[in-house]
Amino acid sequence: MIPILIFAGLLILSYLIGCHSAARLIAKYFRSLNIDKVGTGHPDTENIFHNVGKFLGILTGIVDFGKIYLYLIVLNFFLNYFAITQSISSQNHLLVLGFIMVVGHCMPVTHHFKGGRGLFTYMGLVTFFAPWPMIIVIFLAMISVFFFKQIRFAQYMIVLLPPFINFFFPGGKEFLGKMFIAAFLMGIINYFVSKKLGEI
16 A cells, blocks of 8 residues: 555656756746747747757756656665665656656646647656667757758657667567557657647
């Protein structure tokens, strides 16, 4: 019973941490701006980069990436350290908790469910479980952006390619299905985010 309650509490905590938008905080702290009224009005790295400042855009991406990556490292340490939580310290549980954090980023209850696309947060999630596949995909995505100016295509690559590349790494086959599920759910979330923006 106690592990179930702890896991339920961690689900809520993960979601609430995800709700804290780096784009909103950085725009307000560094430029005293309401990001909802700047550029596209979308609280994401891309809007910060193009309409607030390139350095601040890069910083926003780093914070979004780092908040989930570091959270999962700390969470993994404590779940394995305390014997009472050993039953919820598996890779599956960490993946669920991490993905709930991505959901909080994309659909924050604190901002009427208007959040970012969650791309950098998702990258941090995948990097925690499959670092080398994600690094390879980031490299390919950078080529797509800098040489071919294909930003949207690069975003699709980041979401869809890691499971395929992870297949060729040790232990990748066992984790393949879970990564595909995460990628599929990420696609669904971004569909609703785009629909809310009027892009669809």
